[in-house]
Amino acid sequence: MTTPRRLLHHRIEGPAEAPVVVLGPSLGTSLHVWDGIVPAIARAYRLVRFDLPGHGASAPELVKAGASVDDLAALVLELADHLGIGTFAYAGVSLGGAIGGHLAVHHPQRLSALALICSSARFGEPEAWQARAALVRGEGTKQLADSAHARWFTPGFDGPEAAELTADQRNTDPAAYAACCDALATFDLRDQLPRITAPTLVVAGREDKATPPPHARALADGIRSATLLELPGAAHLAPVEQPDAVAEAVLRLLPPTLSPGMRARRAVLGDAHVDRAIARTTDFTVTFQDFITRYAWGEIWTRQSLDRATRSCITLTALVAGGHHDELAMHVRAALRNGLTAQQIGEVLLQTAVYCGVPAANSAFAIAQQVLDQDDSQGVDT
Numbered sequence: 001m002t003t004p005r006r007l008l009h010h011r012i013e014g015p016a017e018a019p020v021v022v023l024g025p026s027l028g029t030s031l032h033v034w035d036g037i038v039p040a041i042a043r044a045y046r047l048v049r050f051d052l053p054g055h056g057a058s059a060p061e062l063v064k065a066g067a068s069v070d071d072l073a074a075l076v077l078e079l080a081d082h083l084g085i086g087t088f089a090y091a092g093v094s095l096g097g098a099i100g101g102h103l104a105v106h107h108p109q110r111l112s113a114l115a116l117i118c119s120s121a122r123f124g125e126p127e128a129w130q131a132r133a134a135l136v137r138g139e140g141t142k143q144l145a146d147s148a149h150a151r152w153f154t155p156g157f158d159g160p161e162a163a164e165l166t167a168d169q170r171n172t173d174p175a176a177y178a179a180c181c182d183a184l185a186t187f188d189l190r191d192q193l194p195r196i197t198a199p200t201l202v203v204a205g206r207e208d209k210a211t212p213p214p215h216a217r218a219l220a221d222g223i224r225s226a227t228l229l230e231l232p233g234a235a236h237l238a239p240v241e242q243p244d245a246v247a248e249a250v251l252r253l254l255p256p257t258l259s260p261g262m263r264a265r266r267a268v269l270g271d272a273h274v275d276r277a278i279a280r281t282t283d284f285t286v287t288f289q290d291f292i293t294r295y296a297w298g299e300i301w302t303r304q305s306l307d308r309a310t311r312s313c314i315t316l317t318a319l320v321a322g323g324h325h326d327e328l329a330m331h332v333r334a335a336l337r338n339g340l341t342a343q344q345i346g347e348v349l350l351q352t353a354v355y356c357g358v359p360a361a362n363s364a365f366a367i368a369q370q371v372l373d374q375d376d377s378q379g380v381d382t
């Protein structure tokens with residue numbers, strides 16, 4: 001999928017119905033800064049990771065000289081709005097974290113949780129960022145790329161990730177990189193930290209020279225809802241050097257999710273139906289409810305090789321063949337939710353007349369007609 005130019009370039013991973021976590025990268029890197037922690041988190045959460053303007057594959061024109069963190073946060077909100085995401089958890093490294101802190105202060109209703117990783121409420125004196133912006137505007141990013149390893153990683157760290165991220169720094173658009181330095185120069189969230197109410201995780205790399213641990217302690221001291229994790233064996237890009245520890249801490253922060261089976265069951269049968277089924281559960285039926293959620297929905301309906309509309313065609317046929325009329329009605333509703341039209345459902349039932357017998361199909365048409373009549377008057381979600 002090509003991202004329209006006005007949006008930040010992004011990548012989406014994880015189950016469609018899962019709660020969303022937006023991941024913001026650091027200055028000079030790309031969305032690959034998250035590669036090490038994505039597999040663990042994308043099992044249960046929908047991840048949206050983006051590139052900063054002029055970094056990775058995001059257009060440099062998205063940011064102008066003199067930009068602020070407010071401008072960058074607006075781009076993130078624009079992306080979330082475009083993707084139809086209302087509330088989301090947010091994790092950011094360094095400048096990516098500054099964007100998260102800004103969102104937590106100014107748009108608290110959008111954030112369910114916040115992870116500030118190797119970040120700060122104020123990234124040192126503005127003059128240093130102004131000087132770096134001037135250097136890059138004049139000479140490009142070569143000098144910064146040459147020193148990137150020493151700024152980002154502990155001396156012994158030599159994985160391929162380090163080379164790839166250093167290449168990201170080299171390929172960053174100089175004007176956009178300098179504009180991001182402008183944003184860091186004016187960023188100061190220190191007085192506003194008490195306004196952050198989202199549950200917050202602050203992570204420090206013990207050997208981080210860019211945002212050393214006292215920056216993380218200041219964040220954790222200023223944010224009432226914060227917990228602090230200081231990681232040995234990590235410098236500025238802790239998610240790259242210590243991906244397991246960072247992933248584990250982020251997972252502890254995130255709101256609990258539904259199991260994959262319950263997510264699929266709710267997506268196909270609808271919340272109202274599943275809520276009713278749960279409310280009717282007794283000590284006698286609880287093991288069966290658990291079994292179908294884990295087995296039918298968690299093991300089969302979640303498989304990727306067939307889409308849900310195709311699975312609905314198969315299920316309808318099987319229910320007609322078995323004469324399971326209550327389940328058939330339920331699965332006609334599910335088929336509509338899975339995107340089959342009334343006409344396509346009619347085609348499936350017509351074919352069952354050949355393979356399951358005309359009387360079975362006759363009953364099925366009557367049952368489906370009742371559901372379609374209700375659906376016309378009540379809508380598919382009722």
Ligand SMILES: O=C(O)CCC(=O)CC(=O)O
Nearest residue numbers: 026027094095096151210
């Ligand atoms: O590349 C660096 O020197 C670190 C810059 C910084 O602290 C801001 C960031 O990484 O986003």
